[in-house]
Amino acid sequence: QSVLTQPPSVSAAPGQKVTISCSGSLGNIGNNLVSWYQHLPGTAPKLFIYENDKRPSGIPDRFSGSKSGTSATLGITGLQTGDEADYYCGTWDSDRQAEVFGGGTKLTVL
């Protein structure tokens, strides 16, 4: 059972938009910055969003992040088949004094 709650899967057609939610508590998302990672098994995970809504260089602006209260959201517009992957939210948990991730969301581009 992950500390942060994500939907197990989301899907949409190419060109469409999708959002992935990440729900936590005051001790983690509520008082700390959120990151989002993309992971394809067998490859190195990749940071896509940090500090709630910032994109590292090289990440297209089709990807966006937001946070409100104890929840965060990853948005992806103009979906491409190459976006198919597992996406994870992560943040520091002040109560556990440890970094925590969500259980991951598998994105399928139909």
Added chain:
Amino acid sequence: EVQLVESGGGLVQPGGSLRLSCTASESTFGYYAMTWVRRAPGEGLQPVSGISASAGHTYYADSVKGRFTISRDNSNNTLYLQMNSLRAEDTAVYYCAMSHCGGCYSELHHWGQGILVTVSS
């Protein structure tokens, strides 16, 4: 861009020990916090342990507390994870990752390719 390379994985029997290493390509290694993250078969990514740039602060996931020890050698740009009393559920690909600040563990900007650890008799 900094490169991270893990080593030391392999097959070990339950109850055994293994030490993972992660070597960075740049001396900036010493300025940033480091984290070990694993992904078990059929499971998601899980942060296992982190260490601050100065090694003055560490954290561990509850599932590995008392069994795993994280450490670093900034003079050799190397991160370690000593894993003792290994269990079948520790079987996973282990990744090392680097933050962009000395004392924070979020924002893992750089990742290694991962190393497989298999715990089985």
